[in-house]
Amino acid sequence: MEILPRSFYDRNAKEVAPEILGMHLVRTIAGETHVGRIVEVEAYLGPHDLAAHTSKGRTKRTSVMFGPPGYAYVYLIYGMYHCLNAVTGPGDHASAVLIRALEPISGIVGATNGPGRLCRAMDIDLTLYGYDLTLGGDLTIARPSEPGEPFTIAVGPRIGVDYAKEWVLEPLRFSIAGNPFLSRR
DNA sequence: CCACGGATCAGCT
DNA sequence: GCTGATCCGTGGA
Numbered sequence: 027m028e029i030l031p032r033s034f035y036d037r038n039a040k041e042v043a044p045e046i047l048g049m050h051l052v053r054t055i056a057g058e059t060h061v062g063r064i065v066e067v068e069a070y071l072g073p074h075d076l077a078a079h080t081s082k083g084r085t086k087r088t089s090v091m092f093g094p095p096g097y098a099y100v101y102l103i104y105g106m107y108h109c110l111n112a113v114t115g116p117g118d119h120a121s122a123v124l125i126r127a128l129e130p131i132s133g134i135v136g137a138t139n140g141p142g143r144l145c146r147a148m149d150i151d152l153t154l155y156g157y158d159l160t161l162g163g164d165l166t167i168a169r170p171s172e173p174g175e176p177f178t179i180a181v182g183p184r185i186g187v188d189y190a191k192e193w194v195l196e197p198l199r200f201s202i203a204g205n206p207f208l209s210r211r
Numbered sequence: 212c213c214a215c216g217g218a219t220c221a222g223c224t
Numbered sequence: 225g226c227t228g229a230t231c232c233g234t235g236g237a
Binding site: 082085086087101102104105106 | 229230231232233234
């Protein structure tokens with residue numbers, strides 16, 4: 027199992043997003059390891075992308091995205107759910123990839139087909155805001171040692187961004203075609 | 212200070 | 225398909 031290095035994240039979110047499909051999200055809590063295969067993601071490109079949180083400028087909430095890539099951007103949505111992103115680049119480009127769905131591999135309890143649900147199942151909250159994903163610590167992303175079955179990548183518009191004007195239909199949602207653990211819709 | 216709304220989900224009709 | 229839950233970041237006064 028190879029921990030993805032910072033150079034993996036140090037590219038445009040549009041390039042990183044399809045390549046992160048099939049990678050393993052590894053969460054360690056109190057010595058227990060939970061592993062899920064990433065099957066659905068969305069790219070948020072930067073301040074010019076009206077669907078991205080960084081389009082509102084640099085704030086305390088979004089500050090981690092304005093820094094170097096390879097860190098976790100976790101935020102609270104609708105007062106009840108957390109969402110996990112990996113900050114991408116290049117450099118301090120203020121872009122990120124949202125992890126939307128996982129296929130359970132080991133140790134996972136609860137549903138993981140949706141960004142809010144997977145954070146609940148993996149016990150991901152604001153304490154992991156800004157966590158370095160390249161350390162191989164409590165939260166990391168790794169290339170599985172077994173490549174697994176080849177898959178087709180499905181592309182479509184992002185979910186829940188109706189406010190984003192001309193960006194609503196941008197094909198920035200990537201998923202493993204036909205995977206049974208995709209989020210609904 | 213106060214008001215607003217969201218990168219969601221579950222439950223009901 | 226529609227709505228309520230639930231709360232903090234954000235922006236305007």
